[in-house]
Amino acid sequence: MENTAQLSQTTDQIVISPEQLLAHWQGHRGLTRRLIEAYPEEHFFSYTLGGMRPCSALIDEVLQMADQSMQGVISGEWPSFSEGVEVQPKVTTKEQVLDQWDRVTQKINAHWPQIPSSRFQEVDKAFGLYEGPIYWFLFYLIDNEIHHRAQAYVYLRTLGVEPPAFWDRLQV
Numbered sequence: 209m210e211n212t213a214q215l216s217q218t219t220d221q222i223v224i225s226p227e228q229l230l231a232h233w234q235g236h237r238g239l240t241r242r243l244i245e246a247y248p249e250e251h252f253f254s255y256t257l258g259g260m261r262p263c264s265a266l267i268d269e270v271l272q273m274a275d276q277s278m279q280g281v282i283s284g285e286w287p288s289f290s291e292g293v294e295v296q297p298k299v300t301t302k303e304q305v306l307d308q309w310d311r312v313t314q315k316i317n318a319h320w321p322q323i324p325s326s327r328f329q330e331v332d333k334a335f336g337l338y339e340g341p342i343y344w345f346l347f348y349l350i351d352n353e354i355h356h357r358a359q360a361y362v363y364l365r366t367l368g369v370e371p372p373a374f375w376d377r378l379q380v
Contacts, residue, residue, distance in 0.1 A: 226328065229343075230320050233350050234313065235377030240270065240357050241309055242372040247364065249302050255363055263363055266356035267305060273349055275312045277334070278319040281327070281342055286335050 224232070244252075244267060253264045260266075280286035299305050323342075333339040338348060357374075364371040 226320070226323065226325060229346065230316070232377075233346070234316070236350055236353055236357075237274075237309075237313055237316075239372060239374070239377050240267070240353055241306065241313075243357055243360055243364070244302060244306060244309065246369060246371060247302065247360065248367060248369065251363070251367055252302050252305075253300075255367065257363060257366060260359055263360045264299075264305065266359055267309075270353045270356055271305075271308055271312055273352065274316060277345070277349060278315060280332065280334055281346070282319060282322050284330070284332055286332065288336055 244263075247263055251263070253262055256262050276287060299308065328343040328346075329341055331339065331341050332345070334345045338345055340348075361371045361374065
């Protein structure tokens with residue numbers, strides 16, 4: 209098996225295009241949105257298990273990271289986490305969360321074409337915390353969303369609610 213240094217030297221071989229990566233991410237975002245829609249409003253901000261945060265807090269983290277990432281991904285200028293972003297009012301309803309979700313989705317779609325293709329291979333320290341190539345950080349954003357969505361799936365099942373099919377990321 210080739211080591212990481214050898215693999216990083218093969219940047220001229222593309223497995224997926226930036227457009228395909230965006231479609232993959234937005235497929236996950238669409239699935240997470242459907243999960244939020246399915247979540248009972250009366251439990252969204254309060255229900256917890258085993259010391260995990262409520263679903264609203266999990267989703268808030270995913271929203272903040274995605275929202276704050278586009279500036280750094282494009283320019284290399286990363287704010288400290290939660291620094292230098294438009295502060296959104298504290299949400300109190302799922303509808304407000306879904307509105308924020310849609311705003312961030314539109315922001316990602318609007319900013320994505322501004323990412324130079326060479327930028328995906330550049331190494332940054334995102335938010336002063338996560339060091340690696342931009343493509344790795346984007347995978348981290350997707351993985352973090354999947355992780356928190358899985359926690360919310362457990363919540364839904366314990367509440368007797370059938371979550372959306374985890375594999376169905378093609379619905380819009």
